[in-house]
Amino acid sequence: MSQPGAMRSEAGAGHNAAAELLALYRSLVLIRRSEERLSRMFADGEVPGFIHLSIGQEAVSAGVMSALTPQDTIASTHRGHGHAIAKGISLDGFFAELLARDTGLCRGRGGSMHVADMSVGMLGANGIVGAGVSIALGSALAHKTQKNGAIAVAFFGDGALAEGLMHECLNMAALWKLPLLFVCENNGWGEFLPTSKQLAFTLKDLAAAYRIPHVVIDGNDVAVVAEHAASLVAEVRRDGPRVLECMTTRVRGHFEGDAQKYRDPDELAGLSARDPLDVTAGQLKALGIGESALADIADEIAARIEAAVEAARAAPMPSFEAAQADVYTVSNAARENA
């Protein structure tokens, strides 16, 4: 999934740019269609619990992840599907987890808010606003201590900026020059209230206070995200923390089932003009990629998703005994052997 030689807009058109943009587009489509599929299954009662979709925000995930290596780690949020998929977790494991199966990434114990795949450096979605940022901080510290050349990425929403933990982490990352990229998905909302009513500051000004270089970009244009992510990731690897603020759009409400009655209908209607998939499809067309290439991607991804859904449906439910035995690494062995 990762794209080591990331997209540069100035790199000129031609084959390379088109191929890179197409790879990014594929990532966008994979996230979008996966979440749309989940949305339908949620409505049908097949997906339990709460789910928070990243529809409208996919370009952040696809773009940032294109700049990472598999050794790089990320910590995510309650709205983590896009991050997880873009980081390259197993799609089968993802759907199986959302359907609470034993074959799920977390064996049905975590669900949407806890999707994780340590094997690809995805340290977990998180049900606690802000908590993932400190986990990414620790991961960055581990990379630095181990001198392994990897970086960590902390994803968080604009609402999370009000959490004290966020600030503690900004300070520590700056103080210790940790290889940590802060990525804010600024969708203008924290649950049901605009973040303008929650925050008396901008991330730009805050980052300036911590002397962490900050860039704010259009988070719905994956080419833009990928380009900035690539250069910031290189800076982070070399020099220490950076902040990437992505202006983006929360399309489907805070969680599935949220009718967003509190939002201006015009604003909601206007969101489609910034749809990340449409934006990128338009750019691809301009680069000469035809409808049929996009249709091929759509078909291929639809098939992958259906296969994952079917595999999940066929998979067994988790066993209670196995779950109970996994609270500790060696369950009570010290006690029994000693």
Add this chain to the structure above:
Amino acid sequence: MSQPGAMRSEAGAGHNAAAELLALYRSLVLIRRSEERLSRMFADGEVPGFIHLSIGQEAVSAGVMSALTPQDTIASTHRGHGHAIAKGISLDGFFAELLARDTGLCRGRGGSMHVADMSVGMLGANGIVGAGVSIALGSALAHKTQKNGAIAVAFFGDGALAEGLMHECLNMAALWKLPLLFVCENNGWGEFLPTSKQLAFTLKDLAAAYRIPHVVIDGNDVAVVAEHAASLVAEVRRDGPRVLECMTTRVRGHFEGDAQKYRDPDELAGLSARDPLDVTAGQLKALGIGESALADIADEIAARIEAAVEAARAAPMPSFEAAQADVYTVSNAARENA
């Protein structure tokens, strides 16, 4: 203790300015001599527990408090003696508390880190770094809700700036335009480590991010503190939060008994040049106040302190049963009456 018409340096010299400065000086001396007395009693084993002295930082307490009314509230820190005394708590109650007597402000249950006198708006010293700031925030909210014209003041050290709670409070105060004055006592240290090794930012930049007006001043010149406090308090009462950062000097170590071996001896030796009492005594002399006036103050305060110490020594120890009965307001009455 409070000085409604506070010191203005532009108010010209003459009787008024001299009288005001003398009042501030009296407050400085009262804090200094009280703490020196405590220090001796601590060394003699007469004061139990930990004590953190504000020697070298008295001008912040005396100056800020000169701008407050008795209705204004303050929340303090582990280094709270100066704040408490300057806010006008009973000196007898203070010494009795430090000597763990039943006549103490907290009846011997709190000690140095919990000195409080609600009757003069002193909401408590605090053993938890940063916690007092949120208490002051809530007090400011109460003042605003009750439209009583009062303000709240949050005292905190530079080390506390690393606590997430601090930031949450800055944001909320700014967002809600609360009548809250943030007063930072920047002594350059958090325990045994310079805060330059703890903070990647300055309070100036941080306040700017929150769009809270910030002033940094010489915190060892009580006239300067009083002047700025007076104008900021007026602004807070009218317009909302302000930050006053006072550059000051921690003379006696983190707590009593700390030999400060980790500090540069030259730096320590240099502190006396900035001693707040000497600074003010010099200004008073320049205003024509003679040695004898200062000596009178010294005598009067020495007598007050000795009286307080003697009263405390003579006072009874607290009763365990009374302490146990004071955990709740009406101990178990609901249970028994119902």
Add this chain to the structure above:
Amino acid sequence: MAEMRYLRAINQALADAMAADPSVILLGEDVGEAGGSFGASRGLRDRFGAERVIDTPISEAALAGAAVGAALSGLRPVAEIMFMDFTTLVMDALVNQAAKARFMFGGQRSVPMVLRTPHGGGLGAGPQHSQCLEAWFAHVPGLKVVCPSDPTSAYGLLRAAIADPDPVVFIEHKALYAMKGEVPDDAPLLPLGRAAILREGRDATIVAYGAAVHTALAAAGQLAEEGIEAEVVDLRSIQPWDEETVLASLSRTHRLVVVHEAVEAFGVGAEIVARMADIGFDELDGPILRVAAPFMPVPFSKGLETAYLPSPERVAAAVRRTLA
């Protein structure tokens, strides 16, 4: 006399308390414009104004600390923490500030605040949105802890909690929000610290609180078919808890089973058992048993979660075991 849901009873209690006392304010994330994430404060901002029903940023520690400061300064704040799992972020405000202020300042002032928060599983909400952490708060001198099982007690206890001069942690169960019950028009305040006997029985005492009360009642129903008459005690308050009522019941039945949804180990039930193993020892004719959650996080999958939660069958089996 009005039939209303548990959630609506909470809403009504908040409204009545605010109407009766202008010093009552609400604060929390989305409690204002949105009327609360679960709807507990619906309509209150319109009725009482944005100055008294305050939407906070996502800053749990500061909002809880602010509640303490406001309570020390003349208000009666009712703070909402959206899920009990997030009380991990307000422990300092509750434990080191609210709980201790009265004592540590020598009785100078009370801290009349309430922290409302929902606990419990059953919604497939997973390990970080389902916990029952009440035992933590019950262990802290200075806090009171309440957990109503139905709309009537939800109303009466919340009014009492708000009127109480001391800090109260008021715990609602998410799975009860839709439950209906009678709440009379001028329903009385219910005293904190007082249990209710919801079903009488001579053979065994089952003590429970919150949603587990219904598990206990269902178990008692099953046992009655076998001729075993279990008495069901709804604790209502966890701190202080009504040890006289529990002891009196035990003295009639001589058998005790304690049920809750929280993890069994070091949970609320442990204290009830421990107290009865001391003051009630001579009354005991069988082991005291607990039926509670196993020692694992709350799992997401429905099947796992169902197996995790205490069931009437497990409670009935425990009663049979202590009678054996």
Add this chain to the structure above:
Amino acid sequence: MAEMRYLRAINQALADAMAADPSVILLGEDVGEAGGSFGASRGLRDRFGAERVIDTPISEAALAGAAVGAALSGLRPVAEIMFMDFTTLVMDALVNQAAKARFMFGGQRSVPMVLRTPHGGGLGAGPQHSQCLEAWFAHVPGLKVVCPSDPTSAYGLLRAAIADPDPVVFIEHKALYAMKGEVPDDAPLLPLGRAAILREGRDATIVAYGAAVHTALAAAGQLAEEGIEAEVVDLRSIQPWDEETVLASLSRTHRLVVVHEAVEAFGVGAEIVARMADIGFDELDGPILRVAAPFMPVPFSKGLETAYLPSPERVAAAVRRTLA
């Protein structure tokens, strides 16, 4: 064989663990240049470098969260929280992150971190610097909780905690720091979850942990003068705790008293009693009693604090009472 103080045993365990495993790092406020507020990490920064012995800002929540992230990324962090009272600020990192990560991610990875923190009174440090809050952590599936009573067990348990693949809350008692004891040169790791019988006796079992072990031993000494032989069990680990050893002792003595410095209500002792009132019921010849702190914050004044702390006299009286 070396005699050393409890604090030095901690220091030695940290040093030996760091020397043995380069993935062990220390972090906390003043653990580096200053060698720890109590001196537990003295000399370690000079020996192992500032990259492995890290002074943090006063940011407890972030340092604990960072420990979780570092543990998930290949390190074995040992975080210090200066006073257990300040663990109020790290509850989320410990409870919602560290404790649950293994389970909620389906067993993908362990979280090998240790959080060291001192608890307890006796220093006149007042209500916010003296609490014993171990019951909170023992209630959280996924955490282990350890509390050594002497230098030997402090060394052996800390080495075991650092070597353990799961998150361990390691609790020291401030009043024990100066205590001397033997720590052999190649002292063994002591298994977590295993109690030790420090004094044998046939008449009653006294279970304790941490500093309260010495209160129990003193009580046993007093009782012996009256011809009452009390067995003293040092739990060492609180979660998991060694219920086999306690049950076996109870089966010999048929009387049980549990002692700790934490508040009695909803404290650790409640679980031990509750478990024994179930699995040990048939062995009991008298009520199970607890001797612990009363339901109030830890007071500052020496006189009040002394009355607050459990004493050998109160323990001895409890043993007599259960034998009566």
